[in-house]
Every structure is written in structure tokens, then in C-alpha cells.
């Protein structure tokens with residue numbers, strides 16, 4: 001699927017159009033993960049917060065490329081407003097939902113909730129999580145540089161999903177949009193070979209959920225920020241602790257220590273975000 005307004009035979013998605021009987025509230029809630037972003041590691045943690053029964057609807061993952069924007073259109077990967085703009089674009093088409101995840105060089109950006117089917121490929125909407133990989137892989141290489149980084153992020157995300165839902169990796173659990181008989185697109189790009197993706201996914205290590213990354217007392221964060229010469233805006237918004245606008249999902253209060261700790265990796269990510 002493509003984000004560009006002038007691309008794609010989006011009329012094919014009519015089976016998922018919002019009917020007049022559906023409420024505006026419904027429309028509003030179908031893109032609930034816009035604003036959420038994970039590294040592959042934190043994504044694996046996040047999946048454990050979703051009951052398994054809510055993940056039974058899918059039997060695999062369907063890969064797409066964004067086509068537009070391409071890698072060169074997004075030299076620094078996605079920003080939150082890019083995802084929000086795509087959601088707004090889909091809403092103008094009356095889509096009830098969109099793809100589930102957008103993968104860039106190092107992060108997975110949420111769009112549609114993983115607990116429900118999305119809208120990304122007519123033939124695969126009902127049984128597959130849709131992951132969009134940043135890039136135009138009709139012309140940009142998936143095998144080196146940023147293209148490879150974006151594919152690696154996407155494949156790690158897919159591995160986490162299969163692992164959580166206990167679905168074996170196979171040519172049936174990993175689909176390419178172009179395998180949908182109802183499309184003539186090359187998506188996720190004619191340069192990407194499915195055998196390569198399957199092979200990569202067999203060799204990639206699943207992000208290590210239980211490996212503790214060093215935790216840091218949040219009282220130390222201002223010193224870390226100072227050392228990195230970035231501002232330190234630590235605050236609580238809607239029950240979530242944010243550092244410079246980035247949610248620290250790993251933040252937990254330790255009763256014994258009477259302090260709040262978060263993964264160092266996540267803190268560093270929040271810091272590098274504005275560097």
C-alpha cells in the first residue's frame with residue numbers, strides 16, 4: 001500500500017469502507033496506535049501487554065513498502081507527524097483502519113491496533129498484520145545501507161509478532177502484498193526476494209525481552225542529559241513518563257528503592273531523539 005494520494009487502486013478497499021451505520025466514534029478509535037513507537041526490543045515487551053486471545057485473529061504478517069515516501073524522501077526516518085498525516089489521509093478515503101506498523105531505520109511506528117484487522121491488502125486484511133517498510137524497493141536496495149536497516153527493523157517486528165502468537169515462520173506466515181491475487185502491484189518492491197526475507201528471519205535473533213538492559217534511576221536522568229548536552233524535560237502525561245516528549249515505557253517504580261527506574265537504552269533513545 002502506498003501513502004501517496006496519487007498512487008494505488010485504493011477503490012479496491014471498498015469492502016472495508018465505513019458504512020453510514022458506523023459511528024464517528026468508531027472511526028476515531030480505529031487508528032489507536034498512532035503516536036506509539038517502539039524499538040524491536042520494546043515492541044516485544046509491548047506485545048506481552050496484549051492478551052493472547054486478542055491476537056488470535058492473525059496467522060501471519062504481510063509486508064509492504066511505502067513506495068512514496070522513499071528512503072530519500074525521509075533521510076531521517078519517520079517523525080510522529082508523518083504517521084499522523086498518513087492516518088489523516090486514509091481517513092479522507094473513509095478507510096476504517098490502516099496498516100498496523102511502519103518500520104524505519106530503527107523503530108516501529110504504530111498505526112492500527114494489533115488486536116484488530118487493519119486495511120492494507122484486500123486478500124490479507126482478514127488474517128495478516130500489515131507492516132509497511134520505509135522505502136521504494138522497486139529502485140532502492142533492501143540489501144544494504146538504510147534499506148537493509150529498515151527491513152531489519154520490520155523483520156524483527158514480524159519475528160516478535162510470530163513469537164508472541166506462537167506462529168511458526170513459514171512461507172505462509174510471511175506474505176508479500178504482491179502475493180495477493182487481487183493486486184497487480186510489485187509491493188513490497190521488485191528488488192525484494194521473499195526467500196531472502198525468510199532466510200534473514202531465520203538467522204535474526206529475536207529481540208531479547210528478558211535480558212535486562214541496565215536500568216537507571218530517573219533521578220540520574222538530568223545528569224545523563226547534561227552529559228549529552230540536551231535539555232531534560234521529564235514529566236508525567238496521562239500516566240506515562242515522558243523524557244523530552246518520548247514515552248519511557250519501561251519506567252517502573254521500585255518500592256524498596258523508593259525510586260523510578262527505566263532502561264538505559266530507552267533513556268538514551270529519548271535523548272538521541274532530539275540530538
Ligand SMILES: [Zn+2]
Nearest residue numbers: 001064177187
Ligand atoms: Zn502494499
